[in-house]
Amino acid sequence: MYRYDEFDAQIVKERAAQFRGQVERRLSGDITEDQFKPLRLMNGVYLQLHAYMLRIAIPYGQLDSRKMRKLAHIARTYDKSYGHWTTRQNIQFNWVGLKDIPDVLDELAEVEMHAIQTSGNCIRNVTSDQFAGAAADEIEDPRPWCEIIRQWSTFHPEFSFLPRKFKFAVTGADTDRAAVRVHDIGLHMRRNDAGETGFEVIVGGGQGRTPHVGVTINPFVEKAKLLDYLEAIMRVYNRFGRRDNKYKARIKILVNETGAEEFTRLVEEEFAAQQSAEKITLPQAEVDRIEAYFEPPAFEDLPEVSDSFVKASADDEGFAHWAKTNVRAHKQPGYGMVTISCKPIGKPPGDVSDTQMEIAADLAEQYSFDDIRITHEQNMVLPHVKLDDLYAVYQALSKAGLATANYELISDIICCPGLDYCNLANARSIPVAQDLQNKFADIERQEDIGELKIKISGCINACGHHHVGHIGILGVDRKGEEFYQITFGGRSDELASIGQIAGPGLKQEDVPDALERVIEAYRDLRSKPSERFIDVLDRLGHEPFKEALYAGN
Amino acid sequence: MPVIKNGEIVDTPQGEIHTLGSFLETAPNDIEDARAVRLMPDDDPNALEPFLGEIEIIEISFPRYTDGRGYSQAQLLRRRLGYTGELRAVGDVLRDQLLFMVRSGFDAFEIEKPDAAERFAAAVKEMSVFYQPAADGEIGIFARRHA
Numbered sequence: 001m002y003r004y005d006e007f008d009a010q011i012v013k014e015r016a017a018q019f020r021g022q023v024e025r026r027l028s029g030d031i032t033e034d035q036f037k038p039l040r041l042m043n044g045v046y047l048q049l050h051a052y053m054l055r056i057a058i059p060y061g062q063l064d065s066r067k068m069r070k071l072a073h074i075a076r077t078y079d080k081s082y083g084h085w086t087t088r089q090n091i092q093f094n095w096v097g098l099k100d101i102p103d104v105l106d107e108l109a110e111v112e113m114h115a116i117q118t119s120g121n122c123i124r125n126v127t128s129d130q131f132a133g134a135a136a137d138e139i140e141d142p143r144p145w146c147e148i149i150r151q152w153s154t155f156h157p158e159f160s161f162l163p164r165k166f167k168f169a170v171t172g173a174d175t176d177r178a179a180v181r182v183h184d185i186g187l188h189m190r191r192n193d194a195g196e197t198g199f200e201v202i203v204g205g206g207q208g209r210t211p212h213v214g215v216t217i218n219p220f221v222e223k224a225k226l227l228d229y230l231e232a233i234m235r236v237y238n239r240f241g242r243r244d245n246k247y248k249a250r251i252k253i254l255v256n257e258t259g260a261e262e263f264t265r266l267v268e269e270e271f272a273a274q275q276s277a278e279k280i281t282l283p284q285a286e287v288d289r290i291e292a293y294f295e296p297p298a299f300e301d302l303p304e305v306s307d308s309f310v311k312a313s314a315d316d317e318g319f320a321h322w323a324k325t326n327v328r329a330h331k332q333p334g335y336g337m338v339t340i341s342c343k344p345i346g347k348p349p350g351d352v353s354d355t356q357m358e359i360a361a362d363l364a365e366q367y368s369f370d371d372i373r374i375t376h377e378q379n380m381v382l383p384h385v386k387l388d389d390l391y392a393v394y395q396a397l398s399k400a401g402l403a404t405a406n407y408e409l410i411s412d413i414i415c416c417p418g419l420d421y422c423n424l425a426n427a428r429s430i431p432v433a434q435d436l437q438n439k440f441a442d443i444e445r446q447e448d449i450g451e452l453k454i455k456i457s458g459c460i461n462a463c464g465h466h467h468v469g470h471i472g473i474l475g476v477d478r479k480g481e482e483f484y485q486i487t488f489g490g491r492s493d494e495l496a497s498i499g500q501i502a503g504p505g506l507k508q509e510d511v512p513d514a515l516e517r518v519i520e521a522y523r524d525l526r527s528k529p530s531e532r533f534i535d536v537l538d539r540l541g542h543e544p545f546k547e548a549l550y551a552g553n
Numbered sequence: 554m555p556v557i558k559n560g561e562i563v564d565t566p567q568g569e570i571h572t573l574g575s576f577l578e579t580a581p582n583d584i585e586d587a588r589a590v591r592l593m594p595d596d597d598p599n600a601l602e603p604f605l606g607e608i609e610i611i612e613i614s615f616p617r618y619t620d621g622r623g624y625s626q627a628q629l630l631r632r633r634l635g636y637t638g639e640l641r642a643v644g645d646v647l648r649d650q651l652l653f654m655v656r657s658g659f660d661a662f663e664i665e666k667p668d669a670a671e672r673f674a675a676a677v678k679e680m681s682v683f684y685q686p687a688a689d690g691e692i693g694i695f696a697r698r699h700a
Contacts, residue, residue: 005698007694007697009679010681010682011682011683011684014679014680014682018679038618038649042649121619121621152684152695154684155684156684157624157656157683158621158628160616160624160653161620161621161624161650163621176610235625235628238621238625243594243620271635274633275632280635280686280693281692281695282695283685285699286695286696286698289698314663404569453570
């Protein structure tokens with residue numbers, strides 16, 4: 001993974017000192033909470049329902065054991081011994097005292113981490129494919145370009161007071177696991193006819209109150225021009241994006257109101273007008289330097305089949321279920337990509353304890369080339385595990401409560417913190433997720449249902465990504481009572497689409513039974529077990545599922 | 554209102570500061586009477602291009618510190634259009650925005666605080682290295698690593 005040089009280290013160190021000064025000014029009463037707000041929001045500090053919340057950046061979701069152990073230490077020392085993985089591959093601590101935050105930032109700086117770009121109307125932490133550098137369907141590892149974008153966008157002098165927050169996602173694989181079509185800018189690495197790799201540039205995707213799938217404004221931008229092209233997009237947005245209404249300020253609204261064609265013309269015009277002195281000189285030696293940090297690890301030459309894996313699968317049914325669901329094929333024969341589910345049945349999705357973090361760190365160090373990822377679906381990944389080692393990894397995870405076999409199954413739910421924590425929420429979301437997990441807890445039933453992505457948000461800001469859930473659930477408040485609106489057909493992959501509302505909202509206690517009827521309708525309607533829920537929706541439309549949803553009324 | 558320029562409080566000339574509209578009416582006929590202009594966030598700085606050699610002060614207005622359009626106006630004036638006169642930030646100009654402004658090409662700041670000079674001095678030295686090339690002449694870390 002990337003390692004800081006003296007420049008990177010200096011920036012993080014100076015930023016921590018700067019924030020310490022700002023906190024001192026706040027605690028001494030020199031500035032009011034109102035005046036402090038823009039400062040703390042530049043540094044990932046939010047005021048939540050009960051306390052300040054600190055969000056720490058995990059650029060493109062990658063950690064090593066040293067960083068993970070530091071997060072565990074922070075959880076134990078400054079919080080209530082747990083943290084929460086967010087849908088943007090970051091971690092949130094919900095109970096850190098304001099006076100302690102400068103110390104936390106100093107501790108993070110020691111391990112090359114920070115809270116920059118985790119809040120405010122700036123370019124936020126860049127997200128990516130959690131299987132980057134390991135997936136078989138990758139044309140190129142996107143992480144070097146994520147890192148280049150991270151550096152370019154950090155404290156950008158022109159783009160730190162945008163109309164609204166701004167999110168990038170980058171993928172290098174055919175299958176889009178980074179949801180690039182529902183980001184402000186999505187970059188999908190492509191190969192042109194000459195065999196060179198570059199970027200399809202997708203703009204104006206997003207969720208929230210007015211969800212949009214992004215539009216491709218340029219099918220191929222070569223690497224050497226990428227940052228200048230991004231500057232052109234950002235300048236058009238900064239100058240012309242709406243600032244009169246925060247709910248209409250995202251770039252998706254500008255693209256939609258201007259029209260994709262005209263927006264593209266504005267970007268191309270701005271890009272063409274750039275003088276040579278304005279261009280960002282990214283020396284090839286610099287690209288090479290950054291790429292070198294992401295060279296593949298020293299894989300062993302192994303057979304495709306592991307005898308010990310086959311034997312353990314036959315002997316231990318729990319392991320067989322887990323391996324079938326949570327281990328995916330690696331580009332290197334004899335290795336697998338392991339998803340560590342942070343969605344145990346009945347617990348808040350994405351929460352992990354300090355000891356669980358430490359166990360994950362140990363396993364990464366011992367079995368996965370000291371590489372561990374956080375996913376936007378709020379799980380962890382050990383990207384490079386030998387098939388021979390899977391059983392040992394599974395046993396260690398089992399002891400730590402981390403071996404839930406549900407990756408991409410119905411109980412692997414994305415869920416925002418909801419009204420239990422968040423002061424924007426209209427409704428609770430965690431209890432809804434827990435009810436569904438309990439309803440569908442049986443592993444064989446989950447495997448039979450197959451891939452099914454349920455996503456739950458507690459308000460229309462859509463932090464739980466309900467718009468792109470195969471089944472989306474949105475909590476709404478109607479006259480003091482919580483209702484849940486169901487959507488069908490959303491997806492965030494390369495065929496991204498926004499889910500459609502099925503009909504009137506349901507009471508919380510009715511949601512599990514209603515969705516069970518939907519699932520049973522799916523099982524009756526599928527042509528074969530491998531036809532997924534989302535495939536049947538595509539083939540038959542939404543009607544049969546709407547009927548099933550409301551059949552209990 | 555005190556103005557900080559090159560780190561010090563300076564006297565400000567009392568001449569008329571035109572809106573962009575009145576500037577564009579006056580300048581073609583009487584450039585002597587059109588040495589200073591104030592841009593609002595939705596004004597297009599490209600409109601000033603024919604007169605940039607004659608203008609002494611361009612004020613860029615920040616009605617609220619959260620409105621960042623002035624940073625793009627400044628970058629356009631300095632880096633694309635080659636303006637070399639005074640570029641002054643006015644309005645909601647706060648201590649913690651000063652460094653971004655300096656980097657975007659501002660060299661003068663209207664700051665409504667008695668200790669404006671001290672605030673400015675402290676704010677601009679909080680960070681010493683930057684990733685991006687910018688209007689303050691910084692070449693950026695990408696290039697510095699290989700210089």
